[in-house]
Amino acid sequence: MGKGKGNNKPGSKIPSTVPQKDHYSRISYLLNATNHFTSSSKYNILSRGYARNLDLVAKKTVIKLTPALKRSLCKKCNTFLIPGLTLTVFIENESKSKASHNDVLVHQCLYCHSKKRFPIGSNRDYVVFSERDDVKVSST
Numbered sequence: 181m182g183k184g185k186g187n188n189k190p191g192s193k194i195p196s197t198v199p200q201k202d203h204y205s206r207i208s209y210l211l212n213a214t215n216h217f218t219s220s221s222k223y224n225i226l227s228r229g230y231a232r233n234l235d236l237v238a239k240k241t242v243i244k245l246t247p248a249l250k251r252s253l254c255k256k257c258n259t260f261l262i263p264g265l266t267l268t269v270f271i272e273n274e275s276k277s278k279a280s281h282n283d284v285l286v287h288q289c290l291y292c293h294s295k296k297r298f299p300i301g302s303n304r305d306y307v308v309f310s311e312r313d314d315v316k317v318s319s320t
């Protein structure tokens with residue numbers, strides 16, 4: 181089907197070559213470096229610099245990051261968010277009736293104290309589009 185040299189079976193949807201492979205590998209490297217340097221407070225600024233580079237490379241090359249990866253970076257200060265280390269997670273309900281369908285999952289960055297809010301009460305079984313079973317691509 182494709183022009184690539186890969187040994188894909190006919191009819192398989194996985195392409196034999198990955199377009200913009202160098203950009204993907206650069207993003208992967210920056211993510212690993214960010215993750216590594218976040219764990220030590222000594223290199224906090226370096227970690228945020230790598231995370232900022234990661235975001236800029238993704239934007240410049242128009243590569244879509246997965247929602248899980250996007251949610252692991254603070255939009256305000258580019259801190260790599262690790263629960264318990266650089267992130268607190270709690271459920272908030274500011275409605276008067278305290279009904280469970282008004283629950284909001286809050287991710288708060290411990291560095292800049294900015295919050296991301298996810299309304300989880302309205303649909304408890306919500307799954308991000310990229311993580312749905314009918315969309316997932318198996319790696320085998």
Ligand SMILES: [Zn+2]
Nearest residue numbers: 254257289292
């Ligand atoms: Zn932050």
